[in-house]
Amino acid sequence: MSLKKPALDPRSLEARSSSGYPEPYRSRVLPREKRALGDALGLKTIGINQTILPPGKESSMRHWHTHEEEFVYVLSGEVVLITDAGEQVLKAGMCAGFPACDDARKGDGHQLVNRSDQAAVYLEVSNRDPRDTAHYSDVDLLFHGVNAAVRFTRKDGSAF
Numbered sequence: 001m002s003l004k005k006p007a008l009d010p011r012s013l014e015a016r017s018s019s020g021y022p023e024p025y026r027s028r029v030l031p032r033e034k035r036a037l038g039d040a041l042g043l044k045t046i047g048i049n050q051t052i053l054p055p056g057k058e059s060s061m062r063h064w065h066t067h068e069e070e071f072v073y074v075l076s077g078e079v080v081l082i083t084d085a086g087e088q089v090l091k092a093g094m095c096a097g098f099p100a101c102d103d104a105r106k107g108d109g110h111q112l113v114n115r116s117d118q119a120a121v122y123l124e125v126s127n128r129d130p131r132d133t134a135h136y137s138d139v140d141l142l143f144h145g146v147n148a149a150v151r152f153t154r155k156d157g158s159a160f
Contacts, residue, residue, distance in 0.1 A: 005042070010035050010050045021061070022152055022160040025141060028058050037123075049124045053079060059112035059124075062137040067129035070098040072112065077120030079112040084137075100132075109137030 003009055015033035019026045031054060038048035053059055062082055072081075073095040081088050081096055090096060090112070101107045114120045134143035140154045153159060 053114045062109035062111040064107035067132040071125040073123045075121040084108045
């Protein structure tokens with residue numbers, strides 16, 4: 001049975017296995033696969049990705065956003081959620097949410113790491129705010145937003 005909008009089978013979408021991260025960070029996340037469900041459904045103000053994270057890979061570098069809120073829901077497998085509070089295992093049916101924060105003293109970086117021997121599948125949901133900046137807690141990296149001429153720099157603004 002084929003579905004018609006507003007319904008969608010995520011398996012019908014081509015998976016994207018790319019990253020805007022510069023090295024040495026890109027190789028830490030790839031070859032994760034993302035299917036842009038929100039884009040395929042014509043959603044403009046929220047982004048929804050179905051992500052497959054292979055064993056040994058990271059979802060991203062640990063980060064927090066100034067204007068975007070994020071929500072993650074684990075569909076299958078398990079991931080380790082890392083925040084300032086430490087580590088916790090999220091299994092299928094569990095979720096986590098990350099409010100936006102514009103105060104560098106209060107920003108709580110987060111990331112998911114797959115330390116299991118099987119791929120993990122989860123949904124990522126966020127608002128799309130062109131004013132957003134992402135700060136990276138543990139690495140020398142800064143994201144300047146989707147409309148920036150240079151999206152990633154070091155924290156001091158210098159190029160990679």
